[in-house]
Amino acid sequence: MKRFLTGIALAAALTVSAAAEACENAYAMLDGAFEGARMSACEPGDRNFVVTIDPENTPINPSPWYAFRVTPKQTGAINVIIRYSEAQHRYRPKLSEDGKSWRRLDASHIRERRKGKKVTLRLDLGTEPFFVAAQELLRADDYERWIEAVAARVPLTVFPIGESVEGRPLMAIESTPETERPNKEFVLFMGRQHPPEVTGALAMLAFLEMVFSDTPLARDFRARFHVIAVPLLNPDGVVRGHWRHNVNGIDLNRDWGPFTQPETQAVKAILDEIAADPNSRLRLMLDFHSTRRNVFYTQANAEPTDPPAFTLRWLAAARERLAGYEFEHAERPLSKLTTAKNYTYRRFGVPAITYEIGDRTDRAAIRASTVVFAQEMMETLLGYNP
Numbered sequence: 257m258k259r260f261l262t263g264i265a266l267a268a269a270l271t272v273s274a275a276a277e278a279c280e281n282a283y284a285m286l287d288g289a290f291e292g293a294r295m296s297a298c299e300p301g302d303r304n305f306v307v308t309i310d311p312e313n314t315p316i317n318p319s320p321w322y323a324f325r326v327t328p329k330q331t332g333a334i335n336v337i338i339r340y341s342e343a344q345h346r347y348r349p350k351l352s353e354d355g356k357s358w359r360r361l362d363a364s365h366i367r368e369r370r371k372g373k374k375v376t377l378r379l380d381l382g383t384e385p386f387f388v389a390a391q392e393l394l395r396a397d398d399y400e401r402w403i404e405a406v407a408a409r410v411p412l413t414v415f416p417i418g419e420s421v422e423g424r425p426l427m428a429i430e431s432t433p434e435t436e437r438p439n440k441e442f443v444l445f446m447g448r449q450h451p452p453e454v455t456g457a458l459a460m461l462a463f464l465e466m467v468f469s470d471t472p473l474a475r476d477f478r479a480r481f482h483v484i485a486v487p488l489l490n491p492d493g494v495v496r497g498h499w500r501h502n503v504n505g506i507d508l509n510r511d512w513g514p515f516t517q518p519e520t521q522a523v524k525a526i527l528d529e530i531a532a533d534p535n536s537r538l539r540l541m542l543d544f545h546s547t548r549r550n551v552f553y554t555q556a557n558a559e560p561t562d563p564p565a566f567t568l569r570w571l572a573a574a575r576e577r578l579a580g581y582e583f584e585h586a587e588r589p590l591s592k593l594t595t596a597k598n599y600t601y602r603r604f605g606v607p608a609i610t611y612e613i614g615d616r617t618d619r620a621a622i623r624a625s626t627v628v629f630a631q632e633m634m635e636t637l638l639g640y641n642p
């Protein structure tokens with residue numbers, strides 16, 4: 257487990273370990289001393305453990321994240337009983353020895369009781385320690401490695417746009433057209449305002465891999481559009497295994513208007529720069545999330561956007577190519593809700609879309625559909641005059 261003890265991960269291990277002590281019996285030890293862990297309390301029994309999962313603060317949207325590590329002391333099986341203080345069981349347990357490749361715990365090993373407030377997991381013990389988590393762990397250092405890999409393939413600028421409450425860098429990736437154009441057109445992609453929303457994060461990374469790929473379409477796209485991506489907007493929440501909020505207990509996707517938090521302020525500063533330059537125009541904003549189904553929350557069709565009808569054209573083009581992939585286009589007229597979507601649409605009049613992936617959407621299907629959504633996004637935007 258040595259690889260956790262570097263940089264941000266070390267800080268995380270220290271902060272998280274303060275939340276819950278490791279606990280053990282004759283069969284295994286359970287701990288939460290790693291980035292992304294959430295195990296609020298742990299009581300060992302003879303052959304079982306009762307793990308309590310609390311949110312970071314309340315009230316809170318019910319996305320009960322949990323993640324702990326099991327270190328076997330002998331072979332056999334244990335029951336881990338998860339008790340939620342504030343929500344019902346939502347995420348199907350995933351298991352991994354290395355924190356990279358994950359498998360779902362078989363349904364026959366999961367028993368929900370008390371309407372999902374209590375869930376018993378039967379875990380088979382081998383010889384290796386393994387993680388049990390609500391979704392795959394996609395951590396700050398995973399993003400660092402991913403950014404490095406993408407930036408090695410095509411020319412990109414990687415820079416911090418600010419710092420989180422706890423001082424972690426908020427990294428942006430930018431691609432700038434090689435030949436300067438009189439009108440600068442920007443697209444903005446962001447993700448992980450909400451830490452447990454890993455499926456949305458997986459989609460975002462696959463989406464950006466297409467936009468930043470070395471294909472003729474992506475090259476044409478980047479020759480015209482400035483692309484700015486902020487894939488990890490709530491690094492503190494991810495490190496601390498939060499259900500939804502940043503370290504100040506604020507839902508970042510309700511802070512687009514108040515702008516009380518450094519994470520949202522950092523992105524606002526980018527938008528301010530675009531707005532301040534008479535030759536610059538924002539053309540599109542996509543904000544990646546997860547929910548219980550695949551859905552795009554968009555402007556109402558009757559609300560004008562510039563470019564006009566982008567969303568209808570984009571989603572129709574993608575749907576033609578995605579016969580087996582279910583997704584919903586949910587119109588959500590501009591409301592008082594202070595989300596990134598509403599803020600960006602109100603300020604710029606551009607298509608501003610919350611791109612939601614289902615918690616349980618098949619991971620290969622996420623990737624396959626995202627390729628299409630990314631390609632059709634580029635084709636559709638390139639179809640408008642500069």
Ligand SMILES: [Zn+2]
Nearest residue numbers: 450453545546
């Ligand atoms: Zn969300």
